Amino acid sequence: MARKTKRQRKAQPALPRGTSDRDKAIDALMALLAEHSFEEIGLAEVAGRAGLKLSQLRAEFGSTLAIFAGHMKDIDRAVLAGGDADKGFEDLAEEPARERLFDVLMRRLEALAPYKEAVRSVMRSARRNPGLCFALNAMAVRSQRWMLEAAGIGASGPRGALRAQGAALMFARVLAVWVDDDEPGLDRTMAALDRGLASAERWVGFLDDLCAIPKCILRGPRRRRRARDEEEAEAA
Template identity: 45%
Template sequence: MAAKGTEKARDIRGDIVEALMRLAAERDWDAIRLSDIAAEAGVTLAEFRGAFGSKGAVLAEFSRRIDKAVLEAMPAPEAPDSMADQPARERVFDVMMRRLDALTPYRAALKRLSRSLRRELTALPELARLALNSQRFMLEAAGIDTEGAMGRLRLQGAVLVYARVLDTWYDDDDPALAATMARLDRELTRGERMLRCAEDAYRLAAPFRAAARVFCEGRARNRRYWRERARSRRDIDGDDNESFAPAI
């Protein structure tokens, strides 16, 4: 019987993501097979392959969906509960707690994944990329610039802060998350101090960076000059080497 027009199409990718997270709460990463995920999701391996290329791709989709859920739940700047007029530290605190709230249904799975994936050396670069991408969007949602040298430093700092906070959150059974919030507060304080030092150093180094740019530009101009001179010389002399007699 044909599906009714009002019936929503099945979200196969979402089913696979949820299946992986259910299995991850019970097994280590290397004990979860593709066929296990497919069976848990109620899809064939062919359907799985059509949706994802690997377990890592499923995990990346999970991260993307969490990012999207957090961003969609952020209040508009003009909303009464907006943090837009608050200090940067408070905005970051709010966004990070919102992300933890979105992750709460998956805490058991994430705790086990965190432990087992640390032993998977080949997975670490991909995990780092996922963390950077997520925190880039979280910082942007908090109104924090992530571009340029200082932006990249803020981004790396946010990843480190969040990783440390997660270690506390995994075992924080208090519904109010007092230990988690205290850890986040401490880590943000530490991060602020480090960023201030880095920003001071960056400002102090500005004259040296300017001098280096001038030096590099001068070298580039000098090299262009000699390349053009050599090219002009070849054009004048032509290809007839007999017209050139070396000095004896």
């Protein structure tokens, strides 16, 4: 059965944006994505929806993909701000790592809620377009590094990179459930996230063992070299 978090889940309004050209462009792209596939949207369409000249749009972004990356960055910032502007994620400090990441990722889904149709559209396009899929994966990995750090889970170094990639793949599977989950409590989504985190815990355990292998491999030659040096010293 899906786990309930301590916080009351509720629908969130769209991200509060200013009136800058950057914000107008991002809002325009997300609105267009709710109506069209990613590959159908050109920069001229974005500029027109945003009420900008192409020169103004170019001053902010170089491509529609860059505009979408700007949106993902805004989502990251909304999640990292947390529910309390002063305490951030201090309310999760005493929770196990899995619980902390569960809550952080549920906050991410809350921030994404106003853009569900746009997310559905992008995911559909990514299944048809390998290049877009790879680009979105790179963005997702970058975002998940921040989510892991927010949950107090290390995301630096080779091990952190693998954790972030695993989290990105896991969250993509959760999103596939979430876009079709219309229940207010998001029970199916939370169940999918719970299963994904359980699998991730097993993966991290395997990863810890795997990362120890190079140390063992290096330790062997050192032992043999030390033994050989001792033998040569005795012979002398």
